[in-house]
Amino acid sequence: MPKISEERLAARREQVLQAAWSCFARNGFHATTMADVIAESGMSAGGVYRYFRSKEEIVTAIADRAYGTLTTALQDLLADPDVTDVADVVGRLLRTVEEFADGESFDRTRIVLLAWAESLRSAEIGAKARSIQLALRELLVQVVARAQAAGQMRADADPAAVAPVIASVLIGYVVQRLVVGGMDPAFYTAGVQGLVGAHR
Amino acid sequence: MPKISEERLAARREQVLQAAWSCFARNGFHATTMADVIAESGMSAGGVYRYFRSKEEIVTAIADRAYGTLTTALQDLLADPDVTDVADVVGRLLRTVEEFADGESFDRTRIVLLAWAESLRSAEIGAKARSIQLALRELLVQVVARAQAAGQMRADADPAAVAPVIASVLIGYVVQRLVVGGMDPAFYTAGVQGLVGAHR
Amino acid sequence: MPKISEERLAARREQVLQAAWSCFARNGFHATTMADVIAESGMSAGGVYRYFRSKEEIVTAIADRAYGTLTTALQDLLADPDVTDVADVVGRLLRTVEEFADGESFDRTRIVLLAWAESLRSAEIGAKARSIQLALRELLVQVVARAQAAGQMRADADPAAVAPVIASVLIGYVVQRLVVGGMDPAFYTAGVQGLVGAHR
Amino acid sequence: MPKISEERLAARREQVLQAAWSCFARNGFHATTMADVIAESGMSAGGVYRYFRSKEEIVTAIADRAYGTLTTALQDLLADPDVTDVADVVGRLLRTVEEFADGESFDRTRIVLLAWAESLRSAEIGAKARSIQLALRELLVQVVARAQAAGQMRADADPAAVAPVIASVLIGYVVQRLVVGGMDPAFYTAGVQGLVGAHR
DNA sequence: GATGAATGAGAATTCATTCAT
DNA sequence: TATGAATGAATTCTCATTCAT
Secondary structure, eight states: OHHHHHHHHHHHHHHHHHHHHHHHHHHHHHHSOHHHHHHHHTSOHHHHHHHOSOHHHHHHHHHHHHHHHHHHHHHHHHTOTTOOOHHHHHHHHHHHHHHHHHSSSSOHHHHHHHHHHHHTTOHHHHHHHHHHHHHHHHHHHHHHHHHHHTTSSOTTSOHHHHHHHHHHHHHHHHHHHHHTOOOOHHHHHHHHHHHHOOBO | OHHHHHHHHHHHHHHHHHHHHHHHHHHHHHHSOHHHHHHHHTSOHHHHHHHOSOHHHHHHHHHHHHHHHHHHHHHHHHTOTTOOOHHHHHHHHHHHHHHHHHSSSSOHHHHHHHHHHHHTTOHHHHHHHHHHHHHHHHHHHHHHHHHHHTTSSOTTSOHHHHHHHHHHHHHHHHHHHHHTOOOOHHHHHHHHHHHHOOBO | OHHHHHHHHHHHHHHHHHHHHHHHHHHHHHHOOHHHHHHHHTSOHHHHHHHOSOHHHHHHHHHHHHHHHHHHHHHHHHTOTTOOOHHHHHHHHHHHHHHHHHSSSSOHHHHHHHHHHHHTTOHHHHHHHHHHHHHHHHHHHHHHHHHHHTTSSOTTSOHHHHHHHHHHHHHHHHHHHHHTOOOOHHHHHHHHHHHHOOOO | OHHHHHHHHHHHHHHHHHHHHHHHHHHHHHHOOHHHHHHHHTSOHHHHHHHOSOHHHHHHHHHHHHHHHHHHHHHHHHTOTTOOOHHHHHHHHHHHHHHHHHSSSSOHHHHHHHHHHHHTTOHHHHHHHHHHHHHHHHHHHHHHHHHHHTTSSOTTSOHHHHHHHHHHHHHHHHHHHHHTOOOOHHHHHHHHHHHHOOOO
C-alpha cells in the first residue's frame, strides 16, 4: 500500500508539474495563476494542493527540473572522453540546447531564463541554480584539461578560469536565442571557432 | 513656465523611477507592489499615477533604463579605436559592468536579468532588448574587424559570427555573477585570454 | 450532480441579484459599491465574482430583470382577449405596476427608471430596453385593434400610431409616480377616461 | 466693483455649466469626472471649485437647468390662450421638445432623463423635479379647462385628473425617443389624435 | 484671484489557499 | 481521498477635492 501510494504520489506530482511547466513557459511564473495550472492539470484545486504545499513549491520544483534536465543532457555529452575540441564541444552543447527547446510543445529554455531571474528572489531556487552551474563548470574544467592534453588548447591556460567562459558561451546563446532570436547553432559555432582560433 | 514644468515632470518621473529601480532590484518586478514603489518614492498614490499611467509603464521604463545605461557605457568603451585586443575589450567591458553594478545602492545588473526574463512576456520590453542587443553586436563586429586588421585574430573568421559569441561572454558573466556569485573580472578575463588563445 | 450544481449556481446568482436589486433601488447603480452588494448578499467578494464577472454584468442583469418582470406581467394582462376598453386596459396595467412596486421590500419601478437612464450609456441595456418596449407596443397594437373592432375606438385611428401613446401613458405614470409622487391609479385612470372620451 | 464681480461670477458659472452640460449629455452624471468637466470648461480645477462647491452642486444646477429650460419653453407655449385642441397642444409641445433636443450640439433631453433618475437619490434634485412637474400640471389643467370651454373635450372630465395624463404623453415621448428611438412627432401626434377621439 | 500638482480614501477586481461535504 | 466553492486580504488604479505658490 505504501508502494502504490508512493507511485500515485509521484504520478500526481508529475501531472501537476507537466501542467505548470507548460503554463510557466507560456506566461512566466507570476502571470500564471494557480487556476491556470489547476485547469491545465485536469485536477481539482484541492488535489493540486494535496501534492504541493504552495505555488512557490511548484515554481521551485519546475526551476529545479529545468536546470536538472538540461544539465543531465550536458553531463551525458561531456562524459564522452573523446570530446577534446572546444568548438566541437560547444557545437554539441548547442544541439543539446536546441533539442531541449524543441523537446516539448513549449520551449523549455524559457523556463531556464525565468529561473535565473527568480534566483534573485528565491534563496532556494538560487541555491539550486548555483550548484548546477558549479557542477557544469566542473565538467567543463575536465573538458578543457582534455583539450589541453590533446594539444588543442594552450597549455598555460587555467582550466578553472576557462570553464566559466565556456559556460558563458552557452548561457549567452540561450539568452540571445530567447531575447534576440534568429540564432543559428552552426553559425554560432563558427563564431566560436573563429574566436577560439587554432592554437599554434 | 513650460521649462519649469518640464523640469518638474522629469524630476518627478525620476523620483518614481529611482524608487521603482530600488524596489525592483530588491524584489523583482512582480513581487514589488505599487504600494512599495509609492512608499519608497515618498509620493502619494495619485502622485505616482500622475507621472506613470500604470505599473507596466514603470516596469518598461526601468527595463529601458537598465539596458540603456549599460549599453551607453559599453558604447563609449567600444568607440575607442585603439582597442584591438579581444581579451582586453572583454576585460574593459567587465570593469564597466562592475561599475554599473556598484554605481548605486543596489545592483543594477539585477534589473538587466529581470528585464531579459520579462522580454518573454512583454513585447515592448522584448523589442527594446532586441534592438539593444543588435546595437551591441554591431559594435562588436567592428571590434572584431579591428582585431583582425591588427593581426590579433584569425583573418578567416566571420566578424558577424564572432560578435554574438563575444556578446555571450558578457551576458554569461552577468548571469553567473548574479546566479553563482564570486566572479572575479580579472580571473574571468584570464579565462577569456586562455580560450581565445594566441593566434598563430 | 450537474443538476445540483446548476441549482446552486442559480441560487447563488439569485442571492447576489437580490442584494444588488435592493442596493440599486436604494442608491442607484453608481452610488452602490460592490462592497455594498457584497455585504448585502452575505457572501464574500470572491464569491460574488464567481457568479458575476463584473459590476457591469450585475447592473445589466438587474436592468434585464426589471424590464422582464414588468413586461411579463403586462403581457399576461394583455393576453386576455376580453379586454377591449382602453381606459380599462390602462387601469389594469397601472394596478400591475403598483403590485410590481409593492412586491418586494423595495420599489422595483425605481430600477426601471434607473435602467432607462442607463440605456443612454450601456449599449447592452439599451438594446434590451428597446426590444422590450417594442414588444409592449406590439401588444398594445393588438389591444387597439380589438378596441376598434369592439367599436370603442375610432376606426380611422392607426393602431401603430396609438400604441406608443398608450405606452407613454404607462411610462409617464411610472415617472410621475417616482418623481412627483402621490399618484392614485384610480384618479389617473379617470383622467385617461376623460382624455380618451366617448367615441361618437 | 461688486457688479463686475457678480457678472464675472455669473459668466464663470456659465462657463462651467456649459462644459458640464455637454459632458453629462455624453456620458451621464456618474461616468463624467470632474477632470472631464474641468478640461471641457478650459478652466483650472481650482477655478471650477471657486464657483461650485462640489460636483454634486454642478449636477444639481444642470438638472435644474434642464427642467427649467424645457419648462419655460412649454410655459410660453401653453400661455397662448388660443390653444384649445389637446392633440394640437401635444403636437406643439413635441415640436418644442424636438427643438430643445436639437438646440445644442448635444441632446438636452438626455439630461432630463438622467435628472429624473437622479431624483431618486438626491432630495434636492427630486424637489426641483417635483415642483417643475407640478407647475406643468397646473398649466395643463388650464389647457384642459379651455378645451372643455371650447367644447373640444368632455365637460365631465376632471381637468386635474386629465393633466397628469397629458404630462405622461409628453414624458413617455421623451423616454421612448431616447430609449427606443425613431419617434416621429407627426406620427405620434396622429396617435394622440386617434386616442383622444372626436368628442361630440 | 488663479493654478494645477498633490492627496489619499476608496473603488473594482484577483487569486493563493482552505475546508465542508 | 477528492472536490471545487468559498474566502478575504491584497492589488492596481481613480478621482473629488484641496492648498501652496
